[in-house]
Amino acid sequence: MNKITAAITAVGSYVPDFVLSNQVLETLVDTNDEWITTRTGIKERRLLKEEGQGTSFMAIKAAQNLLEKANLDPKEIDLVIMATATPDMPVASTGVYVATQIGATNAFSYDLQAACSSFLFGMSTASAYIASGKYKKVLLIGADKMSSIIDYTDRATCIIFGDGAGAVLFEPNTEGLGLQDEILKSDGIGREFLKIEAGGSILPPSEETVKNKEHFVFQDGKTVFKYAVSGMADVSEKIMQRNNLSHDDINWLVAHQANRRIIDATANRMALDESKVLINIQKYGNTTSATLPLLLSDFENQLKKGDNIIFAAFGGGFTWGAIYLKWAYTK
Numbered sequence: 001m002n003k004i005t006a007a008i009t010a011v012g013s014y015v016p017d018f019v020l021s022n023q024v025l026e027t028l029v030d031t032n033d034e035w036i037t038t039r040t041g042i043k044e045r046r047l048l049k050e051e052g053q054g055t056s057f058m059a060i061k062a063a064q065n066l067l068e069k070a071n072l073d074p075k076e077i078d079l080v081i082m083a084t085a086t087p088d089m090p091v092a093s094t095g096v097y098v099a100t101q102i103g104a105t106n107a108f109s110y111d112l113q114a115a116c117s118s119f120l121f122g123m124s125t126a127s128a129y130i131a132s133g134k135y136k137k138v139l140l141i142g143a144d145k146m147s148s149i150i151d152y153t154d155r156a157t158c159i160i161f162g163d164g165a166g167a168v169l170f171e172p173n174t175e176g177l178g179l180q181d182e183i184l185k186s187d188g189i190g191r192e193f194l195k196i197e198a199g200g201s202i203l204p205p206s207e208e209t210v211k212n213k214e215h216f217v218f219q220d221g222k223t224v225f226k227y228a229v230s231g232m233a234d235v236s237e238k239i240m241q242r243n244n245l246s247h248d249d250i251n252w253l254v255a256h257q258a259n260r261r262i263i264d265a266t267a268n269r270m271a272l273d274e275s276k277v278l279i280n281i282q283k284y285g286n287t288t289s290a291t292l293p294l295l296l297s298d299f300e301n302q303l304k305k306g307d308n309i310i311f312a313a314f315g316g317g318f319t320w321g322a323i324y325l326k327w328a329y330t331k
Ligand SMILES: CC(C)(COP(=O)(O)OP(=O)(O)OC[C@H]1O[C@@H](n2cnc3c(N)ncnc32)[C@H](O)[C@@H]1OP(=O)(O)O)[C@@H](O)C(=O)NCCC(=O)NCCS
Pocket: 030, 031, 032, 035, 036, 039, 040, 116, 155, 156, 159, 220, 221, 222, 223, 224, 225, 228, 258, 259, 262, 286, 314, 315, 316
């Protein structure tokens, strides 16, 4: 029998309607469109404004979009993995609620958190379940409501992040398509440079932590940038070498959308032509766990069966990695 690999067989997505443009940010903090565009590549981002709604709201919509496109009965799903850094609540798993709401009543579910690498690490996890032969349909959702943890008076972070959700379905493949190889890394040195100080077990919420704005994202952008550039480029180059792939063999780079300059540096190291680099950061900013599936969704019509794709991400923690995957269908 041929080896079972895990292939992506369907994609879905959702972004909120509300657009926060650079021009509007200019009225909130001391910044300008030119600075944001040249330093990050971002022009606008989406924000979830619906009262009382969290990450699950977007995750459900992305999953429903996938189910509709794939004409899939949710009861067939075995497992729902929810990649997110902004769960609805600190304890009750967001994925469990999402799975129930979409009608995936035969699935079990849990959340997976690795900051901006959550979806990439989730791809590895989903694939391992499929490759085990025990599970046939694994739904991986990446969704984040970053606006819930951003201080819109802090110009170092509010220009970067946005809200969104994407979902992919993994299924077994015996034609050699799907996930081929992965390099996943982490280093606890990163925890000081990108974090939310309070609200966890070290510093539980108090009047003081709220007053000190310690429930918002803090980022030492310069340091994170430095690690992100070398981390993402290193693993992307290494996974190419390990699989004897030249830049001609690669059809697409699907990289975490945190900063256009980080993506360009990775593509340069891979000697990839610009036309092979998928980019939508200008529309959404950094949506954390949602950037990779949002790229797949936006560019799904251009992907062809057998295409060689390198996925790469870098996130808080630090966490980072690269995945080599062969695309399994042509739209
Ligand atoms: C945040 C980031 C865009 C800042 O870009 P940068 O080129 O490193 O900018 P710096 O922080 O060095 O700041 C340069 C100058 O611009 C200023 N500046 C910072 N934010 C600004 C803003 N929003 N608008 C205008 N000026 C700003 C700084 O105060 C600094 O001024 P100074 O030179 O007078 O001190 C960049 O560091 C970055 O993208 N980091 C990584 C982000 C990331 O990947 N995060 C998620 C990981 S998953």
